[in-house]
Amino acid sequence: MPLPPGFTLLQVVPELETGGAELSAIEVARAVVQAGGRALVASRGGRLAARLEADGGRLVALPADSKNPLTIASNGRRLANLIRREKVSLVHARSRAPAFSALWAARATGTPFVATYHGIYKARSRLKRWYNAVMTRGDLVIANSDYTRAHVLAEHGLPPEKVVAIPRGVDLDRFDPAAVAPERIERLRAAWGVADDDRRTKVLLAGRLTRIKGHLTIIEAVSRLKAEGRTDLLVLFAGDDQGRTDYREELFEAISTAGVQDMVKIVGHCDDMPAACLLSDVAILPTTVPESFGRAAVEPQAMGRPVIASAHGGTVETVLDGVTGWLVPPGEASAWAEALKAAADLGPAGRAEMGQLAMGRARQLYRTDAMCAATLAAYERVLEARR
Structure with missing residues (x-):
């Protein structure tokens, strides 16, 4: 689907080694580039970084895998500067620790914020539930399955319209x-x-x-x-x-x-x-x-x-x-x-x-192109609501 003129996406993920969150970030970055936008990924990096850049995305090196509060605060300031400098249109976090930095930076710059729930985060205490809830404090929550969506709604008491299920996709050109x-x-x-x-x-x-x-x-x-x-x-x-x-x-x-x-x-x-x-x-x-x-x-x-x-x-x-x-x-x-x-x-x-x-x-x-199209449609929905 077409993106607004000048659209720039910033995704934040701990690392780019292997796993569902990392692969989804790479695939959505490629879809944004193919739709005429720019795609930045703030991350510690890893073996998938070469694939990101080959697809036209750009890695922004950041210790996003750290759970140290001082590093998280520093990352927030660096992300806010990046958002202003690159004129980022929307921030998408894919993990809890870096989501704190990303959410702070998005709020500081008035930028829309989306988060994907890639896992079922356990919460045996009020503190842990508060920590997990960072993923729900933005404009929209994306759940990677109906199972995950049901969990998010039950755990956090969000209005149903704030949580959308977008199943993860498989690259059918590669898995053929x-x-x-x-x-x-x-x-x-x-x-x-x-x-x-x-x-x-x-x-x-x-x-x-x-x-x-x-x-x-x-x-x-x-x-x-x-x-x-x-x-x-x-x-x-x-x-x-x-x-x-x-x-x-x-x-x-x-x-x-x-x-x-x-x-x-x-x-x-x-x-x-x-x-x-x-x-x-x-x-x-x-x-x-x-x-x-x-x-x-x-x-x-x-x-x-x-x-x-x-x-x-x-x-x-x-x-x-x-x-x-x-x-x-x-x-x-x-x-x-x-x-x-x-x-x-x-x-x-x-x-x-x-x-x-x-x-x-x-x-x-479970097609990657369907997942990416649904994700870009979610971005457009958030941007339209902000407008």
Whole structure:
């Protein structure tokens, strides 16, 4: 959609390494540039910064990942100066700590402020609820799923018109099986040590190495399967530990103790998730706490792969149990073992049929261009209200 003449967007996100908030910031920045506007992202930076600038956006280096009150105050002053200097039209925050700086700067300059709720923030105290509520103090709140929107409304008592659900999107040009050359799959196969003639059902768990992603549940589930004599699966943990070396070592120890080194591999960060999906037969998202959306459940479906996911949070919207994948009680290793068996026993033809249904649904409901168009429409709504 067209943007007002001279439109300049400033997004504020802690870093640009990996994750849903970061990818959404990059994708919306590209959409703004394509619509004739300018896109700035204030962030500590990271591996996605090159992609931002290749798409025509601009990184503004800022310690936006800091939770130090003095740094937050300093960031607020720097952002206010940036807003004035660059004639920023709208500020969009994507995380709580930098949202304090961004909201202060927006108010100091009279600039519209929007925030996206990318997660379900827990609040066990009044102080934490106040901290989380910074995301609701602007002109509009964007929730990344209906599940998240319902949570925001219940938690903060906002009027329904102030919270809009815009599901996260998948880049269907990138996540397109036809766009992945066989050489890319072979490079990953070699890097991950997966033999060409390995006929086991390959299971992909893509996500940061953090406890809430459910790796330990899967290690226990695989251990149960091996005890039953099932050795026809290979599980691949693809993700960065992002400094969580203790947890990474805990996973290696759990794999060794369970005796499943031949069935579970930690392969590290992956820059080519479309190829990773095609290398695999099924993807899993065994999160132990609800995902607000769960892009890792949608991207494999767009690539024609069925998904096994924890039956809570946003994934109950994105995975249709028994149709595009399976929904499993979170943290229950026995249930996960049964679901992994079901996926393996379905065979290549059955998984392909389920994968086609998953692909059709993902392409209909979760397109990046639809997410970006809805986000730009939300910006226009805020600007119009201010006018």
